[in-house]
Amino acid sequence: MPLETPSRIVQELARHGYNAEREAVTLIAGAANPSSALVRAVEHAEDDAFRITAADVRAVLDADRAADAPTTPSPTETSSDGGTATPDPPISTAKPTEDGASKQIRSPGETTGDGGGRDVTRSPKPVDIAGDITGQSTGTGEYADFVKVFKDRYERLSSHLRGRVNHRPAEAIQRMSGGSDTAMVGLVNDIRSTASGHWLVELEDTTGTFPCLVMKDRDFASAVDELLMDECIAVEGTLADDSGIMFVDSIYFPDVPRTHEPNTADRHVQAALISDVHVGSQEFMADAWNNFTDWLHTEEAHAVEYLLVAGDMVEGVGVYPNQDEELDIIDIYEQYERFSEYLKQVPGDVEIVMIPGNHDAVRLAEPQPGFDETLRDIMDVHDARITGNPSTVTVEGVNVLMYHGVSLDEVIAELPEEKASYDDPHKAMYQLLKKRHVAPQYGGHLRLAPEKKDYLVIDDVPDIFHTGHVHKLGWGKYHNVLAVNSGCWQSQTDFQKSVNIDPDAGYAPIVDLDTLDMTVRKFA
Incomplete structure (x- = not known):
């Protein structure tokens, strides 16, 4: 198989049962004979290895140079779109936007004339993560712990x-x-x-x-x-x-200043925002996911360098009544293993950041730590970064507050419909920004883990606020903060029918980090 782009290299490695470090993919792509370098790197890897490392590739390239072996580039395989073709889904219509927060909704077959392709020379800036509870939890559930967390909440919010x-x-x-x-x-x-x-x-x-x-x-x-x-x-x-x-x-209210000026990237680069994949459910939309990952391999997606997943990677077990009747995979570890296989379809040069949700195998009480080592090992694809819920992730200088969004249920239940509703989940997110806290109300369905610090306070104003959980698509700008609830990848379950939830499934919001404009792609 001729290999001239990182996406093709990643696909070929996946066919062999491997994922790879980003640097390893770059080294293979830059080799005189990428096909030969890939095969020999696979042969060089340890028998029980799960990932091809840069060291594996360097070893075979150094051997070639030492032997001064002649190499011949493989013939280039031509393609009209630089990737795998996707079936034509139903044509989507533009959804009303607020404050210029979005451009339009596109189906994967629609082109923008961007041209180009996935650039093997690009090097995404390192992702910085702040506010991660993982490894920092000290709460014991005693009365004194609750006093501490509410005192910390008061001191920090009152400062605004x-x-x-x-x-x-x-x-x-x-x-x-x-x-x-x-x-x-x-x-x-x-x-x-x-x-x-x-x-x-x-x-x-x-x-x-x-x-x-x-x-x-x-x-x-x-x-x-x-x-x-x-x-x-x-x-x-x-x-x-x-x-x-x-x-x-x-x-x-503590609120976001109306004068807030968001940070933007200093080059054209994009991030895909998704959540609520729910692998393991009978209603997981595998075809839509395949359309999405196929599109990521096309030249039209050449600027997408980041994938931010806001929780609920899997369906989980025992999350709601009679859930077992709707499961395609009944073992929680097998659900994560299957999710990892789907994650391998993402191009290897895309930086992935994930937080847990209420269906994931972590504690339900917020803040939620990232996954344990067993699950991290299962999901160790493309060196994915796993952090707690919530966390602030900085990509290309843009601060993205990632929060799964369980508190949105209570905000929507407590406030008037014009202020917060499931049809417009971003308006409920506006309320959280206004209150500078992702889960202000305690004592309802939301569980709070008392810590010395209230990790749910929004100390610094984010540039993007990304949530999921409610399975509805909504976006807009609040005082120049882009608020996005990214929908889901699960069609309506019987349980959702019983509680009147009609999900927005198979969408992927794509944000231009240099302008904070957004296009929503439809893959179902």
Whole structure:
């Protein structure tokens, strides 16, 4: 098989049962006779090796040079698209966008005139990862641990608010004279309506609690509809005559500054954002996945150098009632082994980063650490980077906050439909950005692991916010942050029918990291 591109080399290695280090692929592609170099590198590898290393390739190339062996390049195999042809899927239509966050939806058969091909000389910048809980968990579940994590949440989120109001601690406000102007920063401890239809919001800081009354006729009263328990806000207002309550004049959220200027790459390079692959389910869409990975090998995808997977690589076992009736693979390790085989279809020069989700074999409580060594070994394809949920991944200078998204269920359940819905999951993501926390509400279906540090706080504003979980496609920009929920690769299950979930399956959002524009590709 003539080999003139890294994608063809990776395909040929996969046919032999190997994956390879990126440098190994580059060395083979640059050899005088790539076909011969590949075969001899495979022969040189250890019998039980799973991956061809750069050392394997150098060994055979050095032997060639030492013997001064003549080499002849293989004839070039011509191809109209530089890769495997994909079947024509149904033509898709453009989905409404917000704030210029996307260009359009394309089917894989549609071309853009970009030309080019997968460049063997390119070298993606190293991926940096921050906020990874893996190996850092110290929580024991004792009461003191919960106190620590909420105190840390308060201190870090209040730092975004203290410069905007002249705040006082709760205990100091309790000693102030009636009629005084004051302000407080605190976590929402309680929300209830009065008999007159006003809102009573109780805030808590490290010194105590204080009640704040939002009158229903104030122009900002609708902000109460956006409040979730345990989130951090600031209020300004005036104390009642008896100093027992504050009449609120304004409400502030930690929020993303409207002046936020996102980072962009200094060259044209793209990242594919996907989630919820669910290998092991009878409804896993293998054909759509094959269309996607085939497209990644074409010249049209030459700029796609990163694949970011936001959790639920496999279907898991025992995640929901009667799930076993919908499983194609009933052993969790076999599910990951099958996922690894599908991952081998991705070009070897694509950098892969993955976080776990609620269907994966890690603890359900967030933050979730990355996979254990057994599963990491199974999924050790193309040197994939595995990190915790959530994590901030920096690619080409662009900060991508990756979070699987279990908290989106509670945000959508608690807030008005116009603020958050399954049809527009990115709007629920806007709320998390506004609150600067990926899972602000504690005590519902979301499990929280108490740690010394609250890993779910959004300290630094990301350039891209990538989630999954809800199996719906949605994207838009919030204060210049691109929010993307990337859909799934699983058609509707019986369980999803029972809870009225109609998934958006077989889509791959492709982000231009140099502009943060986005194209959604449809492969189903």
